[in-house]
Amino acid sequence: MERVRDYPRPPRLDACQDQIRVEVLGEVLVETQRSLRVLETFHPPTYYLPPEAMNQGLLVPAPGRPSFCEWKGVASYYDVVAGEQRINRAVWTYNHPSERFRELAGWFALYPGQMDGCWVNGERVIPQQGEFYGGWITSQVEGPFKGDPNHPELI
Template sequence: MMPQRIEPGPGQESVWDYPRPPRLESTSKHIQIIFNQVIIADTHSAMRVLETSHPPVYYLPLENIHQEYLIPVAQASSFCEWKGRAGYYTVKVGDRQAPNAAWYYSDPTPPFRPIQNYVAFYAHLMDICTVEGETVQPQPGNFYGGWITKDIVGPFKGGPGSWGW
């Protein structure tokens, strides 16, 4: 059964108004990621991917990430029909690590070239991810990497019963 779109209020976006195939757009919103009490990423130059039924996935430029906390995972990869083959990073700060917590596209498909080597993070594996100071909620299900904020309404793909949306 297909979900019923939630009508967005003033200043909100509905993920059901996002396109398929997804759209890529730049954003100057302030993005921060904290892990093990350390700000590992801080930018106003992110890109976001907007896809029907998904909250935005934010991709951050490497120059705004403390790369010493990213450990490439040689054996991990996945494939997106829109963006291509993704590689993964384990995030390690001090004695704490989150395996496969971030991903990137070293050779994305032409429409997604602007995110080449940008990095996205799973919010559920980080301590805090913020957009404009608001702590995000992870997309349900821990499979997709979208970030939910008060200005995004669903319902969102990822929870029980949503696999076929």
Template sequence: MGSRFRSRPDREPATGIAANGLPRESVWDYPRPPRVEQLDRRVRVALGGETIVDVPAALRVLETAGAPTVYVPPSSVASGALRPAPGASHCEWKGAAVYFDVVAGGSSAKRAAWSYPSPSPGFSMLAGLVSFYPALVECRLGDELVQPQPGGFYGGWVTAEIAGPIKGEPGTLGW
């Protein structure tokens, strides 16, 4: 990690098997720049008790100090569940993101999903795929309820096998 980080957090051990039966992974072993890889776990997303995504696999993005983000094909999202939302953001690696409000089950979650319509070179496999903020909608990997990445800014999916500490809380900006 070296001098790129202003502080060196105490890291959780990433050895052994987690409560969900998967090998532990440290976010500090994830690469920078990020890596996109296949995720062979069932992915479900729901809002207001209505399932809007249920797929057997997805892609995930791994980046140093952050929880993985999970991306699904837009064709796997229930029709009418995504509504374009105002605003955009820019990731130094993936490029310009657009946002969606999620509407389902009589509920609405503002800017609860995002996508990269034309990602930067090296991330073309994410073009048009959709990710969701676990703090705003219910996300599951397998049968495990996903916890949101700390702090509310990042959209990482925290599950039992993910060891941190994970950036997002106050004091982690330099990570």
């Protein structure tokens, strides 16, 4: 069990071999045992997934502005598109991350709440609350979590 209050700030990047599966719009977006987790105080882990494991045929560069993370740098966004269905700005990447997070370059993260389902080692993920956050909550992490309205001191 990991307590997110014990995660560091600034965040840490950990290589991970958890079995990850993400389904969206009736398709498998990714299935891999290779990921990078960003671990930050009071945040559930955010998983970054290798480009070669992603079904990039479902990803279309999203219009609009990039965002900026004080730790990782400038993020570019993608819409997920399957047939006539589209989920706007559901996936992001850092093409040129900060030096501290250089291993993330070109890897993809996503908002679990916008997917049909995300699984870690066969366990269905609970999305971190708040539309800004991309954390993955499983039974292996203990809160409270930033974004939880029951803990406004963390918002």
